[in-house]
Amino acid sequence: MSKSLARENRILSALLEVSKVLNSSFDLEKNLSRTMRVLGDFLEMERGSVFLLDQHTKELKIVAAHGLTKEQISRGKYKIGEGIVGRVLEKGSPLVIPNVGEEPLFLNKTGSRFQKSGISFLCVPIKFKGESIGVLSADRLFSDTDITIDEDIRVLEIIASIIAQYAILWKHYKETEREKENLKLQLKGKYSLPNIIGTSDRMQEVFESVHRVSDSKATVILYGESGTGKELIAKAIHYMSPRAKESFVKFNCASIPEGLLESELFGHEKGAFTGAINARKGRFELAHGGTILLDEVGDLPINLQPKILRVLQEREFERVGGEKTIKVDVRLIAATSRNLEEFVAKGKFREDLFYRLNVVPIFMPALRERREDIPLLVEYFLKKFNIENNKSVSLTGEALRILADYNWPGNVRELENTMERLVVMSGKDSIKTSDLPINLKLPSPDEVLQKESLKTGIEDIEKSSILDALERTGWVQAKAARMLGITPRQIGYKMKKYGLISSPGMP
Ligand SMILES: Nc1ncnc2c1ncn2[C@@H]1O[C@H](COP(=O)(O)OP(=O)(O)O)[C@@H](O)[C@H]1O
Numbered sequence: 001m002s003k004s005l006a007r008e009n010r011i012l013s014a015l016l017e018v019s020k021v022l023n024s025s026f027d028l029e030k031n032l033s034r035t036m037r038v039l040g041d042f043l044e045m046e047r048g049s050v051f052l053l054d055q056h057t058k059e060l061k062i063v064a065a066h067g068l069t070k071e072q073i074s075r076g077k078y079k080i081g082e083g084i085v086g087r088v089l090e091k092g093s094p095l096v097i098p099n100v101g102e103e104p105l106f107l108n109k110t111g112s113r114f115q116k117s118g119i120s121f122l123c124v125p126i127k128f129k130g131e132s133i134g135v136l137s138a139d140r141l142f143s144d145t146d147i148t149i150d151e152d153i154r155v156l157e158i159i160a161s162i163i164a165q166y167a168i169l170w171k172h173y174k175e176t177e178r179e180k181e182n183l184k185l186q187l188k189g190k191y192s193l194p195n196i197i198g199t200s201d202r203m204q205e206v207f208e209s210v211h212r213v214s215d216s217k218a219t220v221i222l223y224g225e226s227g228t229g230k231e232l233i234a235k236a237i238h239y240m241s242p243r244a245k246e247s248f249v250k251f252n253c254a255s256i257p258e259g260l261l262e263s264e265l266f267g268h269e270k271g272a273f274t275g276a277i278n279a280r281k282g283r284f285e286l287a288h289g290g291t292i293l294l295d296e297v298g299d300l301p302i303n304l305q306p307k308i309l310r311v312l313q314e315r316e317f318e319r320v321g322g323e324k325t326i327k328v329d330v331r332l333i334a335a336t337s338r339n340l341e342e343f344v345a346k347g348k349f350r351e352d353l354f355y356r357l358n359v360v361p362i363f364m365p366a367l368r369e370r371r372e373d374i375p376l377l378v379e380y381f382l383k384k385f386n387i388e389n390n391k392s393v394s395l396t397g398e399a400l401r402i403l404a405d406y407n408w409p410g411n412v413r414e415l416e417n418t419m420e421r422l423v424v425m426s427g428k429d430s431i432k433t434s435d436l437p438i439n440l441k442l443p444s445p446d447e448v449l450q451k452e453s454l455k456t457g458i459e460d461i462e463k464s465s466i467l468d469a470l471e472r473t474g475w476v477q478a479k480a481a482r483m484l485g486i487t488p489r490q491i492g493y494k495m496k497k498y499g500l501i502s503s504p505g506m507p
Pocket residue numbers: 195196197198224225226227228229230231232233412413416
C-alpha cells in the first residue's frame with residue numbers, strides 16, 4: 001500500500017470513529033475528548049482542542065482537549081479576535097502556523113508547548129449554518145514532510161462540521177433538560193394554600209384536591225389522625241369556595257352529650273323540652289349559605305344519622321319539637337380520625353350515610369409520613385411565634401435534626417405547641433438540643449424494644465459461650481477465662497451475672 005493510500009485509509013477510519021463516538025451519548029466533554037484522542041491515534045495530530053463560544057461571556061473556552069492537563073484547559077480562554085484561535089472564530093476561515101516558534105500571534109496560553117519549534121499549529125472554525133460557534137485546533141509535527149497541510153486542514157474541517165452538528169444537538173438537548181427541570185420545579189409546590197405548609201407529595205395531593213373541589217358544592221370527607229390539619233383544610237375549602245363570604249360553622253360531634261346533640265345541630269322550638277325557654281337555631285341553620293364542618297362524624301349516634309342523611313339529600317329538617325320544615329343551603333364537610341368503614345362493618349355507622357359522605361375523600365398524612373415538611377413547619381412556626389412574642393429565637397442544626405427525627409404522634413398540633421413553648425420559654429437567642437423537651441430526645445417505644453431485644457440476644461450468646469468454655473475446661477475458671485480471652489476476675493463476674501455454677505460433684 002502506498003503511503004498516501006494508507007493515510008487515506010486512516011482518515012476514513014478516523015472519521016468513522018469520530019462519528020461513532022459522537023453518536024454514543026450527550027456527554028459533551030467526554031465525547032469531544034475521545035474525539036481529540038482519535039486525532040492523535042489516527043492522524044498524528046497532538047493536543048487537539050475544541051473551543052466553543054460562550055454566548056453569554058462571548059469568550060472561547062476549551063471544552064475538551066487531548067494531552068492537556070485540567071489546569072492547562074482552564075487557562076485556555078480567548079476573546080473573539082484574540083490570538084490565532086480568536087481570529088479563526090472571527091474570520092470564520094482556517095489558519096495554519098507552519099512554525100509555531102516564529103509566530104508572534106501565537107499566544108501559547110495553555111503553556112503546553114515548551115519546545116515551540118518543529119510544530120505546525122492547525123486551526124479551523126466550527127461552523128453551523130455559516131456561523132462560527134467554535135474552533136478546532138491541533139498540533140502537527142514537521143517531520144512528516146510528505147503530508148500537505150491542505151490535506152490536514154480538509155480533514156479537520158470535516159471533523160469540525162461533525163462537531164458543529166453535535167454541539168448544536170447537545171445545546172438543544174441541554175435546553176430541553178433544563179426546561180423539564182423547571183417544569184418539575186414549578187409543579188413541585190405548584191399547589192399552595194395560604195398558611196398551610198407542605199411541599200411533600202402527600203400534601204401536594206391534598207392541596208390539589210382542595211383546589212379541585214372548592215368551586216363545587218360536593219360533600220368532602222377528611223380522614224386523618226388528630227392534629228394533621230383536617231380543620232385547616234376544611235376552612236381552606238370554604239374560603240376558596242363561592243361561599244367564602246358566608247359563615248363557616250364548625251361542630252364537633254364528640255364534644256357534646258348525646259342528648260343535646262340533636263338540638264345543637266337542628267335547633268329547637270320554644271318549650272320543646274324542659275329548659276327550652278326560647279326557640280333556638282341549630283348549627284345547620286346558622287351555616288345557611290355557607291359551610292358546616294362536622295368533626296368526628298364517626299361519633300354521631302346512630303339514631304341521629306337518618307336526620308343528617310335527610311339534610312344531605314333533601315337539604316331540609318325540622319327543629320326539635322317543631323313541625324315546620326326548614327330548608328337550608330349548606331355545604332357539608334365531614335372529618336374523622338376513625339376508620340369509618342370499620343364502624344359501618346360493626347353496625348355503628350349507617351352504610352347509606354357513609355356513601356353519602358364519602359363523595360370526595362381527602363386523606364391527611366400523619367406528620368411522620370411526610371418528614372420532609374418538618375423543617376418547613378419548624379421554620380414557619382418559629383417565625384410565627386417570634387413575631388407573636390417579639391423575639392428572634394433561632395434553632396441549632398442539631399436541635400432541628402432531633403425535631404426532624406421525632407415521631408410526632410400528635411402531628412402538626414404537637415409540633416406547633418412545642419415550637420410555641422420553645423420560643424416563649426427561651427431566654428437565649430438560640431435553641432439548643434438541651435432546651436428540647438425530654439420526650440423528644442428519648443427513643444421511641446419501637447426503638448426501645450429493638451435495643452432490648454438486641455441486648456438480650458447478645459447476653460444469650462455470651463452466657464452460652466461462657467457455659468461452653470466452662471464445660472470444656474471442667475469448670476476450671478482460670479482455663480475457661482483464658483479460652484475466652486478474658487481475665488479470671490471477669491469470668492467470675494459474668495458467672496455471677498448469669499447464675500452459672502458448676503453442678504454438684506464437679507470439681
Ligand atoms: N400543614 C399545616 N401547616 C400549618 N399549620 C398546620 C398544618 N396542619 C395543621 N396545622 C396547625 O396544626 C393545628 C392542628 O390542626 P387541625 O386542623 O386542628 O388538625 P385536626 O383537625 O386534624 O386535628 C392547627 O393549629 C393548625 O393550624
